[in-house]
Amino acid sequence: MDAVFDFLAPVGLNETNFQFMLIAAILGCSIYVTLYGGMFSLANAGFMAIGTYVSVVLTQRYDWPFVPAIIAGMVAGGLIAIIVGLPVLRLSDIYLAIATIGFGEVVVVLIRNFDRIYEEIFDKKIEITGGGKGIKNIPVTTDTLHLIIFLLIVVYFLYRMQHSRFGRALAAIRQDETVAANLGINVVYYKNVAFIIGAMIAAGAGGLSGHLNRVIEPDDYDFDRAVDILTYAVLGGTTFFIGPVVGGMVLRYLPELLRRLKVLSFVGSIVGRDLTNEQAAVDGIINGIVLILFIVYLPGGLADPQLWKSLYRRLRPNNTQKGAP
Amino acid sequence: MNLRTLFYVLSAIFLGFLIPYLIATYLFNKEVLSPEQQLANAMWRGSIYSLFALGYALIFSILGLLNLAHSSVFMWGGYIGLMSVLKLDMPIWVAMPVGMIGGGLVAVSVDVIAFMPLRRRNAPRISQLISSIGASVILLSLATLIFSSTPKRFPQDSIDALPGTADKPLTWLLDNANVRITPIQIAIFVIPIVLMFLLEYMVNSLKIGKAMRVVAFNQRIARLLSINVGNIFAFTFFLSGVLAGAAGVLQGLAFNSMTPYMGATVALKGLTVIVLGGLGNIRGAVVGGFLVANIEIMSIALGYGWLSDAVVFSSLFLILLVRPQGLLGESGKMRA
């Protein structure tokens, strides 16, 4: 593994970057499942927070081993998705978007105030979530192999989903919910299952990233995170299972690449500002531009097979005529 | 002027205050510290929320779009007003309209960049929502680059320059020494209410307002009646930006501290406000603004300020589940 990263170092790909790219890919997959069923849910940052906090609290405060803690985080995310999904998924379109944004905020606020609420109710001081300061000095237990395995499982699931009853039902619901219901598809059931699976994937990504970061804070999981996750899916595309993986990895790698290629210092020298210290703002601008450009001009995303086919055809216009067998 | 609107606003202010007050005092035996002051605070704070939400609701009701970049427009309007004072030495009563027009122009550019190309393609509403998120992120990041993220404030002398305050800076005691209201807070309370009535008058009675309602009802009819729908979209965005810009400048004056993140904090509260009042319900936006402010002020007064966000966002979530059409529902709808 090390040899690989030595080789990739000149393009800005060290192991840490690669790990965060993998996390991004998993998060992209988590929103892909719901988008595949036509549900525009922004709740996955909230589920990620739940997965992170449950697993980190278990390993740090209750000395659970790593893998069971991650799984417990996923189960917690899934359980809350069951409770939230049933009422929320009756909403559609922008109402669903708003409700899930609200859900994400509620999760963050509750995590931030968990200890205080507990104290208020039971009149006993505890330290579980650590309030706004979060939990510090978490030992790094996640390694690249964990992430790769988890991602492969998720991608295999997405691949199988595309050709399964479940996937076809979701695709039908995405096309037209009423028609799907008339075809005898249990719309409520499939939507909820997709929502729960998406939540569990996000919670898993959260647990793994929690043991990678050393520090977790509730603010890491606010609306900005939801926008990040959405951007992964939009960049990669939401109809083909490789899409979110490509989207997440490319978007997470882009800032590194820009730094390596000294694009920032170049642009900075033009506008007369040192942009190398403004990473957050630059990331934001990249996210924003990606969101608008892809939604407007490439709604199928980077990993849209149609896009590459037509590109191939356009680049080799003569060959397609002559090359026909 | 529409008396029913006034009635709704007043009941949102007073009932929104009175009900939690009575519950807290008599049900939970909690003492509310100086209720008059809390009511005053809820009034001016609610006014800013209402003003902010008004533009949100306007775009939703006329154009059927949820413009999540509205909070960034609000922040830009505030900063344009602030910079007019700091860099161009404008007096505050000039800087305020400058901030409003600036907000309007920023909103129009959001329309041009994020919405127009999708509209041409008849893209689904969710696509438009996503691209408005993109516009919002870009505007926010640009602001941190240009204005930096360190807090900035209106200089004291620009605030003192407001009529009637030169001799009594910032705090202004009423006869009842328990309540402290600054003239800025009074202006903050009055300006949004005036703007709301102007907006209501415009949408109901002026030709351009009626054209907006026709566009809201059916764009095909509007086109066949020679209404330039593109212009109406631009005008509606401009108007929403003007309202957001006014709210931004007032927010900057009220809290006397601005950062580029001021929009992000208000964004989700603004969403709560318009959902409470009923999405796209202009009157509901004003009512919702005062309700949310009352929720916040009451939780602070009762010593649970740290929970106010939890209450606000839970109510956003719950109202969507229980009553997606909002508290005012169909009855208060001003939508054409």
Place this chain on the structure above:
Amino acid sequence: MLVVEDLQVGYGAIIALRGISFKVESGQVVTLIGANGAGKSTTLNTLSGLLKPRAGRILFENVDITGKRADVISQKGLVQVPEGRLIIAPMTVQENLEMGAYKRTDSEINSDIQQVFERFPRLGERRKQKAGSLSGGEQQMLAVGRALMMRPKLIMLDEPSMGLAPMLVNEVFSIIRTIKAQGTTILLVEQNARKALQVADYAYVLERGSIVKEGSAAALQADEEVIQAYLG
């Protein structure tokens, strides 16, 4: 007055008009008849600028208006009364008529509204009512009245009799006759071919996106095929 040359329109992969050509002379009533889905409404919507043609040319008063925006075209005096009585339901009758005069700045708007009320007394009685509360026939009157408020040179009526009771259908056609008598040119799209041919001067028969027959209204009324297909 209106010349259409080789007009082709499609929605995605579906071709709705396969290159049709026709003319409307000033002062005439011209009707397009044809079955459901023949492309009649598509034609009117393309002339109005609501749809963009793939090919062909539209000349109105010798000016090329092909592909122009709908609001520009209607301002030139080529006005459509859309199918399904698209009135602005939440506005009053009076406001609907005022919106017809949206682009006008002259001082005769109010007297024009009075004229509409004289022509359609039932609208006058209901001027303060919401348009959505009117009956089907009244809504059709309002749609026509609103179009007249735009002072059209050529008025295009899309299925004005659709969904109306037989008595109201007669009323609609008598309205068309009065508009014609006042010198406004009319392009009428109708499924009720019998009635349409009775008021029209000239007619075109549209079938699956092509014009298959044309002639004076009297000639078509006597045409065996037309009688078989549309009048039988």
